[in-house]
Amino acid sequence: MKKDNTTDLSRRQVLKGGAALAGAAAGTAITGFPAVIAAEPVTLRYLSTAVNQSPAIAERAAKDLGIKIEYVTVTTDDVTKRIITQPNSFDLVDTEYFALRNLIPSGNLMGMDAKRIKLIDKLVPALTKGEVAGKKIGDQGTAPHKVMYLEGQNSKKFASSPTEWITLIPTTYNADTLGIRPDLIGRPIESWAELLNPEFKGKASIMNIPSSGMMDAAMVIEASGKHKYGDKGNMTREEIDLTVATLIDAKKAGQFRAFWTDFNESVNLMAGGETVIQSMWSPAVTAVRLKGIACKFQPLKEGYRAWASGFGLPKTLKGKELDAAYEFVNWFLSGWAGAYLNRQGYYAAVLETAKEHMEPYEWAFWMEGKPAEKDIKGPDGGLLEKAGSVRDGGSYDQRMGAVACWNSIMDENAYLVRKWNEFIAA
Amino acid sequence: MITHSRRTSYWQAAPLAAVFLVFFALPLLATLMVSFWSYTGYSIEPALILDNYLDAFDRCIVSLPDLCTTFRTYLSTLKFCLIVWLITLVIGFTVSFYLTFHIRSTTTRLVLALLCTIPFWTSNVIRMISWIPLLGRNGLVNQSLIGLGVTDQPLDWLLYSDFSVILAFVHINTVFMIVPIANSMSRIDKSLVEAARDSGATGWQILRHVIIPLSKTGIAIGSIFVITVVMGDFITIGLMGGQQIASAGKVIQTQIGALQFPIAAANAIVLLAIVLMIIAMLIRFIDIRKEL
Numbered sequence: 001m002k003k004d005n006t007t008d009l010s011r012r013q014v015l016k017g018g019a020a021l022a023g024a025a026a027g028t029a030i031t032g033f034p035a036v037i038a039a040e041p042v043t044l045r046y047l048s049t050a051v052n053q054s055p056a057i058a059e060r061a062a063k064d065l066g067i068k069i070e071y072v073t074v075t076t077d078d079v080t081k082r083i084i085t086q087p088n089s090f091d092l093v094d095t096e097y098f099a100l101r102n103l104i105p106s107g108n109l110m111g112m113d114a115k116r117i118k119l120i121d122k123l124v125p126a127l128t129k130g131e132v133a134g135k136k137i138g139d140q141g142t143a144p145h146k147v148m149y150l151e152g153q154n155s156k157k158f159a160s161s162p163t164e165w166i167t168l169i170p171t172t173y174n175a176d177t178l179g180i181r182p183d184l185i186g187r188p189i190e191s192w193a194e195l196l197n198p199e200f201k202g203k204a205s206i207m208n209i210p211s212s213g214m215m216d217a218a219m220v221i222e223a224s225g226k227h228k229y230g231d232k233g234n235m236t237r238e239e240i241d242l243t244v245a246t247l248i249d250a251k252k253a254g255q256f257r258a259f260w261t262d263f264n265e266s267v268n269l270m271a272g273g274e275t276v277i278q279s280m281w282s283p284a285v286t287a288v289r290l291k292g293i294a295c296k297f298q299p300l301k302e303g304y305r306a307w308a309s310g311f312g313l314p315k316t317l318k319g320k321e322l323d324a325a326y327e328f329v330n331w332f333l334s335g336w337a338g339a340y341l342n343r344q345g346y347y348a349a350v351l352e353t354a355k356e357h358m359e360p361y362e363w364a365f366w367m368e369g370k371p372a373e374k375d376i377k378g379p380d381g382g383l384l385e386k387a388g389s390v391r392d393g394g395s396y397d398q399r400m401g402a403v404a405c406w407n408s409i410m411d412e413n414a415y416l417v418r419k420w421n422e423f424i425a426a
Numbered sequence: 427m428i429t430h431s432r433r434t435s436y437w438q439a440a441p442l443a444a445v446f447l448v449f450f451a452l453p454l455l456a457t458l459m460v461s462f463w464s465y466t467g468y469s470i471e472p473a474l475i476l477d478n479y480l481d482a483f484d485r486c487i488v489s490l491p492d493l494c495t496t497f498r499t500y501l502s503t504l505k506f507c508l509i510v511w512l513i514t515l516v517i518g519f520t521v522s523f524y525l526t527f528h529i530r531s532t533t534t535r536l537v538l539a540l541l542c543t544i545p546f547w548t549s550n551v552i553r554m555i556s557w558i559p560l561l562g563r564n565g566l567v568n569q570s571l572i573g574l575g576v577t578d579q580p581l582d583w584l585l586y587s588d589f590s591v592i593l594a595f596v597h598i599n600t601v602f603m604i605v606p607i608a609n610s611m612s613r614i615d616k617s618l619v620e621a622a623r624d625s626g627a628t629g630w631q632i633l634r635h636v637i638i639p640l641s642k643t644g645i646a647i648g649s650i651f652v653i654t655v656v657m658g659d660f661i662t663i664g665l666m667g668g669q670q671i672a673s674a675g676k677v678i679q680t681q682i683g684a685l686q687f688p689i690a691a692a693n694a695i696v697l698l699a700i701v702l703m704i705i706a707m708l709i710r711f712i713d714i715r716k717e718l
Contacts, residue, residue: 015438077683084468084685102685106468202582208669210684251670258586258668273564274586413467417684418481422495424680425502425672 042324043068047083048094049076051263051283052172052309056379057337065331067324075262076209083108087314091321092328096309098142098211098407100167103312104156110315111150111165116326119333120166122350127170127308128162132401141215141233141408144170144308154315168310169329170349172341175304175399178216179270179280183294192216192223192302195277196250205269205278206247208259210420212407215305216279217243219404223302233408237415244419248426259424270295282345285392290382297345299393303404310349342366344379347396369395454698461691470687478692496693499672500700506588506663506673507656510595514652515645517596518603522644523637525604526611527619542604545597554594554665561585586668594666599655603648610644611637646708653708657701 041062046053050073058069072090074082080099082089087108095103103109114120125131127144148167149159158167180189185200195204195216207213218232221243229239250256257275260266267287269275280297288295311329313322331337338348339357343366348354355363364370369391376385385391393399410416464473486494493501521542529535545553560566561584568580583589614637622632638645660675669676674697681690 016434075683077685081683081685102468105466210680256668256670259670261669268558272559272562274562409467413684414465414686417681417686418484421677421680424670424676425495425499 041066041068042320043070044091044321044324044328045070045072045089046092046094047072047074047079047090048309049074049079049263051281052094054340054379057332057340060336061328061331064336065324065327067328069328083312083314088316090314091317092325093312093314094171094309095168095312096307096407097144097147097168098307098409100147100158101142101409102413104147104150104158104167107154107156108315109167109312110317111153111155111167112169112311112313112326112329113153114164114166116330117166117169117333118330119350119353122333122352123170124347124349124351126400126403127173127349133397135401137401138303138306138404138406140229140231140404141305141406143406144168144173144310168312169333170308170310171332171337172346172348173306173308174282174346175306175393175403176279176281177300177304177393178277178298179266179285179288180296180298181270181273181276181294182296184273184276189277189298190301192219192300193225195220195279196224196246196255198253198255200255200277202254202257203274203276204255205258205260205266205275206256207266207279208261208424210417211409211413212305212307213259213279214240214243214410214416214420215405215407217247219302219305221246223300232405234410235412235416237412240412240416240419244423247423251423251426286345286378286384289384290378290380297392299399299402303402304393304399305405305407306400306403307407340379345391347400351396365391367396369393369398457691457694460688461695463688463691465686465688468685478689479696481689482692482696495672495677496696499674499677502672503657503663503674506591506595507653509592510599510656511649511652513592513596514600514603515649517600518607518648519641519645521600521604522608522611522641525608526614539604539608542601546601550598551661551665553598554662557590557594557597557666558585561590586666586670588667588671590666591663591671594662595656595659598662599652602651602655603645606647606651607641607644610641610647614640642711646711649708650705653704654701657704658697 044067046058046069048071053071053073058071061067061069076096079093079095080102083093083095083099083103084106093109100109126137128148130136130139130143130145147158149161149163150165150167151157151159151163153165155165159165178189178192178195194200195206206216214235215232218229218235218239221227222229222232226246227239227242229235235243258265258269260269260278263281263284266278266280266284269278270280270284270288271291271293282297285295285297311325311332313325317325333350333353335350335353335357338350338354339362341348342354342358343362345366347367351367355367358366361373362376365372365376365385371390372385372387375383375387376389378384393402460470461478462474462476464471464475464477483496484494486497525535525538529538558565562568563580563582563585565585567584571577572580618636618640619632622636627635658675660673660679663671663673664676674693678690678693678697681687681693
């Protein structure tokens with residue numbers, strides 16, 4: 001008896017048939033989804049670093065305006081990268097003024113119409129004119145008033161005097177200094193030069209963001225008397241070489257425990273006791289305090305390094321998202337958000353409306369530098385300061401008046417990045 | 427009778443070839459092209475300049491015997507590569523040897539092999555970060571050492587140092603050694619080992635003359651995995667080294683962060699060239715076609 005052992009289909013033929021079927025299916029399948037039409041609230045994709053993205057503000061905006069805010073979180077450098085390479089992947093960006101020197105020439109941000117901003121005249125003079133209480137403050141670096149106005153809506157050049165086209169509507173700003181653990185240091189710290197003090201060997205840190213880290217280093221070097229910079233925000237090649245050489249010496253001597261790029265890393269370093277003195281951002285100090293650990297944003301005699309951030313719009317934005325963006329910006333300046341930021345240790349762009357939304361004792365503590373009449377609570381309700389304590393650095397005029405330089409992008413930025421790499425590799 | 431046209435096999439290989447082309451060859455060519463372009467702070471412009479390569483090796487010959495940044499970076503990365511390779515090789519070889527030659531039942535072998543891969547069920551980054559609370563100044567290890575009275579100051583070198591980087595690398599990459607070596611070893615004909623023993627060879631002689639030569643392919647493949655991963659890595663070195671230790675990947679990442687794509691591309695091509703040279707050296711020792 002002969003058994004027929006061969007089947008009709010070989011494996012090859014099954015594979016071939018399968019491939020043909022798949023091809024046919026793919027060709028006919030992807031059409032004709034039923035269009036889902038629903039009345040949805042406008043969603044704004046809000047791009048920025050984690051520092052400014054608070055759920056409370058998004059919630060309140062949804063309640064007051066009906067606009068849904070979708071946070072897109074990236075690191076500082078990535079905000080710039082997104083704006084330059086993918087302007088239609090977000091609707092609203094919260095970026096710092098110093099980055100504008102690279103962003104505006106790329107043409108991807110459109111000027112904001114001053115006529116559509118209701119509180120345009122109430123923006124603080126520290127940002128629009130570089131003055132606090134009538135006095136000029138430190139101008140080194142990319143001070144906001146130098147890069148705030150454009151010649152036309154889609155112009156790629158800054159205007160030297162106020163026009164109606166604004167690059168970024170300010171949201172928040174602050175004066176940064178070194179953060180310290182007063183319980184582990186045990187003595188008063190008064191100068192930037194203490195960051196490189198051998199007493200803190202293995203316990204110091206600096207931020208690993210080339211432009212700002214370099215400026216912190218410049219503040220330290222100038223404070224130690226080694227060199228007086230022409231403009232800490234725009235160094236010459238020789239100054240960059242000097243700064244990096246000093247940093248490399250300190251690194252080889254073991255001064256730094258670690259560097260940080262993300263603000264959560266700085267919180268962990270300080271809270272874990274790995275560092276006792278480091279570059280820090282104000283909300284990081286608050287976060288460490290909320291863990292019950294003593295941390296101080298130490299005012300230093302050489303002054304502060306200030307920064308300011310603001311809302312910008314991509315040039316691809318139009319239609320109802322554009323209107324919603326202007327509505328959100330106006331709402332942000334109208335007080336509730338400003339008060340929220342003030343309570344975190346930042347400063348709001350429009351102080352009068354923020355004042356209306358803060359209790360008098362809160363205003364006195366955060367803005368006037370007076371001792372707290374009652375316990376000061378953080379934004380999530382946790383205890384920040386006990387009654388009777390005074391805010392780090394004192395009043396608004398004292399802190400913002402002591403600004404020495406602003407975060408910036410220097411002319412020699414490419415060289416700076418190369419030298420920074422050398423520092424990290426040393 | 428089923429006839430195939432000669433071109434059918436080309437059609438059948440086409441999908442994979444297309445994937446390779448689009449996702450591998452094209453990006454590589456784009457990187458090579460961009461490495462010759464010029465750049466400003468916010469844009470890159472097509473050009474044909476060698477400046478990026480010159481900048482990457484800036485002052486490298488002139489400042490000898492002092493090393494320039496690029497040399498120092500690659501030396502540091504190669505140092506880690508070598509140490510991690512040696513340690514993972516020893517551990518990987520031992521574990522594979524035990525799995526292949528000492529476990530009798532296939533079920534136990536499978537279970538143990540699976541156990542080796544369980545750590546991979548969580549993300550790489552989490553496995554790395556979890557070392558930090560363990561090794562920190564106030565971490566578990568230091569606290570227990572101080573509590574036991576072994577030292578009275580916390581050990582600083584446990585974290586943010588070469589030690590922690592190597593520890594994390596070995597932790598993550600040993601499995602890449604275990605799998606190919608175990609694979610090679612399982613193909614060794616057991617009768618060869620028996621014959622060697624019958625001829626009077628000691629355990630060490632069997633290892634040196636029979637097992638190691640026959641598992642050379644597995645060792646080479648595992649080494650290729652580990653070396654390429656360590657050479658290109660910047661996350662592990664960054665996180666565990668406190669961002670103070672140089673690595674080739676970190677240089678590229680910093681440059682990309684500053685939007686300096688052309689010089690980042692140039693550095694990437696240099697890194698690629700070096701890794702290819704290392705792999706070419708490794709492949710000379712084995713016949714890779716036998717394993718495939």
